[in-house]
Amino acid sequence: MLEVKLHDIGEGMTEGEVIQYLVKVGDSVITDQPLVEVGTDKMVAELSSPCSGRVKEISIEPGEIIQVGTTLIYLEADSDVKTEKKPLIEAKQDTKKEIVTPSEQVKKSSATIFHRVLAAPYTRKIARDNNINLEDVRATDPSGRVTEEDVYRFLQGQQTREQTVIDIQQVAVIQEISDEIPFRGIRKKIAEKMTKSLFTIPHVTHFDEINMTNLFKIRQELKLSGESVSVPAFLIKALVISLKDFPIFNAELDEENSRILLKKNYHIGIATNTESGLIVPVIHDVDKKSIKEINKDVKELTERAIAGKLQPFEMKNSTFTVSNVGPLGSTGATPIINYPETALIAFHKTKKRPIVNEQDEIVIGHIMTLSMAFDHRVADGATAVAFTNRFASLIEQPHKLIMEMI
Structure with a gap:
């Protein structure tokens, strides 16, 4: 079992605030995949996974102030997962190799690629609350960063020709979000x-x-x-x-x-x-x-x-x-x-x-x-x-x- 701890992401920092988790218990992760966003007095930084594996436990709640060295996440590495060995006879019978076309190979390999969209923590919260995949949202900022306005436009159907009417429940969600801004x-x-x-x-x-x-x-x-x-x-x-x-x-x-x-x-x-x-x-x-x-x-x-x-x-x-x-x-x-x-x-x-x-x-x-x-x-x-x-x-x-x- 591996522990993901808050380390010194600045020069001499002693504590940080847990902004939000980018994974949940049970999720499979790959090496260098961002796991959690932590805020200091200067910046918001992401702590990444040291290995491929599965999230077993999240020990700190978002919004808490923690000291450097505190464990945030427990990971079970892929190398620690024991798989049952198949009988020798069954292994011998399964000698037929799977034929994979180049296009299928691309699809399989692309499924394991982790892509991180550039966006602020509050923008990610809006997307999560409305079940939006940020990869589907077009960024209007020259830097490529997805803003909360981009997410709102996506909700309102301005980025897709097919959607022409905003669902009443979505409007209510937008109104509710616009009345509250996390102060952290x-x-x-x-x-x-x-x-x-x-x-x-x-x-x-x-x-x-x-x-x-x-x-x-x-x-x-x-x-x-x-x-x-x-x-x-x-x-x-x-x-x-x-x-x-x-x-x-x-x-x-x-x-x-x-x-x-x-x-x-x-x-x-x-x-x-x-x-x-x-x-x-x-x-x-x-x-x-x-x-x-x-x-x-x-x-x-x-x-x-x-x-x-x-x-x-x-x-x-x-x-x-x-x-x-x-x-x-x-x-x-x-x-x-x-x-x-x-x-x-x-x-x-x-x-x-x-x-x-x-x-x-x-x-x-x-x-x-x-x-x-x-x-x-x-x-x-x-x-x-x-x-x-x-x-x-x-x-x-x-x-x-x-x-x-x-």
Whole structure:
């Protein structure tokens, strides 16, 4: 009998929450088949079967918080299953070999192939509650992930030409599901961390405006020359340069030892909205990277975060976090700091507005608003204003940004 235990799926994790089982007692499983989904404070991971066999017992209920080393499932491996030996005479009589055509062989072999559809735990719950095989549901997301909207569309018959009317019972099921969302997994961990941050750190939010006109011109010139670089890449580079000038914001307060730790590394967290909740992938050592490299990292990390493919180390050790909510239409907010960091900056919507230039002429400019939340125990308002002024000067006059990198 083999035991499937919760092991350390992150860096130094001590406990996890059992989200859901992907098998039940009596099921036959194959090697590496996902058995159970377990949530940590950073991610939802799947524990796979170490061998082929049969599920004999499930020892922990979904929703329970367990320690690393706890046994979740007992498996009976195929190698442990004893089969009765047939009499020698019968074995001799059964000498005729079965003739299998290539097409039949394909059918037989395909029956043992395990295919895992990419979907969030809540999406899987909706499918299970409605007896839907996720392999039958067409994913509309470019990543191939099946979303709850895809499942609802399948229920409503929008993916099959044959079904034109929704069964009344199905409508009732949809209505019932839409009234209740499980509060667990990543969403629950986010809530716990945000609550700790808000009730531990005295937040102060500073607002400012940045003239993006010159930066947009440089981006357009680069685009015409064949180089496409996102706005966040420039913003993050300017941010790191500003943090070097104001290291108090790249710091962590150690209350127990009454000291402020000024971090020597510049690891920038990128707040990313995903189906599972807010995830913060981290670009490490940003001060050592070019704008082009930062652009590549932002794109790749964001895509993997949305697809749920981030590795644990890609979500750890951030020293400062940014939230780019402008593309969503945000014009302002009072963000919560990513504890235990000292500050967070949110970039909001950029609008075309009439402005007065240095020649006292009224022209149209591209103005972006930002909000910076900071820990008032560590820094003061005047320092925060000086910090954002430094940041604004690098963005509004991009030649300064270039000079800083030489």
